[in-house]
Amino acid sequence: MSKDTHQPICPKCGYDQSGEIATWQSQCPMHGTCPECGLAFEWVEVFRPLIRDLHWYIEHAVSIRSLIWRTPGTLVRLMLPHLFWRELDVKKRISIPVLIVWCLLLCIGTHLLVAIPVGLEYWDQQNWMAQPLDQYVSQYGPSAIAAILFNGIAQPLYEADANVSVYLVNISVQRDWWGTDLIMDTFFRPIGYQLGFIVLWLAVLLAIPHTRRLTKLRGVHIARVTVISTTAMVLTFELYRLNEALHGLGGYKTGITSVLYKWIIPMMIVWQAVFWASAVRSGWGIRPWRLLVMLGTLAALLGGATLRVYVFLSTTA
Numbered sequence: 001m002s003k004d005t006h007q008p009i010c011p012k013c014g015y016d017q018s019g020e021i022a023t024w025q026s027q028c029p030m031h032g033t034c035p036e037c038g039l040a041f042e043w044v045e046v047f048r049p050l051i052r053d054l055h056w057y058i059e060h061a062v063s064i065r066s067l068i069w070r071t072p073g074t075l076v077r078l079m080l081p082h083l084f085w086r087e088l089d090v091k092k093r094i095s096i097p098v099l100i101v102w103c104l105l106l107c108i109g110t111h112l113l114v115a116i117p118v119g120l121e122y123w124d125q126q127n128w129m130a131q132p133l134d135q136y137v138s139q140y141g142p143s144a145i146a147a148i149l150f151n152g153i154a155q156p157l158y159e160a161d162a163n164v165s166v167y168l169v170n171i172s173v174q175r176d177w178w179g180t181d182l183i184m185d186t187f188f189r190p191i192g193y194q195l196g197f198i199v200l201w202l203a204v205l206l207a208i209p210h211t212r213r214l215t216k217l218r219g220v221h222i223a224r225v226t227v228i229s230t231t232a233m234v235l236t237f238e239l240y241r242l243n244e245a246l247h248g249l250g251g252y253k254t255g256i257t258s259v260l261y262k263w264i265i266p267m268m269i270v271w272q273a274v275f276w277a278s279a280v281r282s283g284w285g286i287r288p289w290r291l292l293v294m295l296g297t298l299a300a301l302l303g304g305a306t307l308r309v310y311v312f313l314s315t316t317a
Contacts, residue, residue: 008046010034012090012284014218017046037216039285041091049093057088058102059095059224067102078228081275085283094220096227103231110238111153114245119152121245122159136162193265193304194233197272198226200303204296211295215286225279229272236268269304273297 008017015036033040045052053060056073077084123136137144140162150160204211205222243260276296281289 010037010039011041011045011049011092012039012218012221013037013216039090045091049091052092054087054092057092059098060093061098061102067098071102071106078232078275081271081278082282084275085278085281088283090217090221090284094218094224096220096223099224099227103227107231107234107238110235114238114242115149115152117152117245117249118155118241119148119150121248122151122155123148124249191233191237192307193269194229194236194272196304196307197269197300198229198233199307200300201229201276201296202226203303204292204299211292214292215280215284217284221284225276225283229275232268232271232275236264240264269301273300276300 008021009015010017013034013036015034017032017034020032020035028043030042031040032043032046050060056070056077058067058070058074061067061070077087120133123133127136140147143162147160147162154160202222205215205217206212239260243264277293280286280293280296286292
């Protein structure tokens with residue numbers, strides 16, 4: 001899944017170290033410093049980056065089995081961003097293709113699991129005659145199960161009804177889904193603010209010349225934090241769907257689902273803020289870091305609020 005590389009570049013900024021290597025006389029020193037960004041490193045980290053691979057991190061997996069085995073450790077550390085970035089600094093090897101594959105598998109797997117309660121909740125809302133679930137399945141057979149799962153996966157874009165005569169389902173497009181409260185509740189509420197947050201952090205890091213000179217980062221470092229942050233946004237959407245489904249199946253009673261409904265999005269915004277700040281301070285080792293973190297966080301919060309209010313809310317108005 002990954003290959004070693006011997007290209008002598010700085011792990012942080014990507015500066016070619018061949019000129020420095022050419023000055024060696026009789027032996028290779030143990031430690032070096034990048035003349036471009038000032039990063040101190042061990043030369044083994046330049047010549048053999050795999051030697052510093054982390055046993056718990058998915059990007060450093062060498063097989064599908066290893067990828068699965070490393071998933072719990074990665075997820076646990078992601079819950080504590082400071083711990084995550086303290087161990088995964090700029091000297092650690094980066095494999096964006098592996099990261100993207102893992103994130104896609106994680107999002108797809110989560111979506112399929114959440115589809116079960118979401119499909120059941122949708123069926124329950126459409127079950128005007130209060131037909132028991134076992135009777136519904138007995139009447140329509142596999143088509144009933146397929147309809148429940150399909151609705152859990154495809155709502156609110158499509159809906160399916162069980163067909164008593166065949167094993168397939170009747171699928172129809174919900175043409176009026178855009179611009180309704182449903183799309184606001186299902187899509188924009190959980191992702192709108194976070195999307196703006198990510199976009200504005202990228203703008204601060206990439207579009208402002210001063211911050212580019214300050215950070216001196218290879219693009220893959222920014223790509224890594226963006227992919228993970230976007231995945232967290234998607235998982236927030238799935239958690240929101242799950243909470244909505246459980247809330248509906250419980251008869252909309254006040255309880256833990258009501259509490260989560262109010263706090264899922266604020267908690268994830270706080271996580272995003274800590275995640276990006278920890279990347280700047282601990283992961284990338286930017287010095288000085290306080291001003292950049294303040295600028296990035298404030299811009300991201302403003303961008304998230306602007307995107308949600310003036311784009312998403314105006315779209316659904």
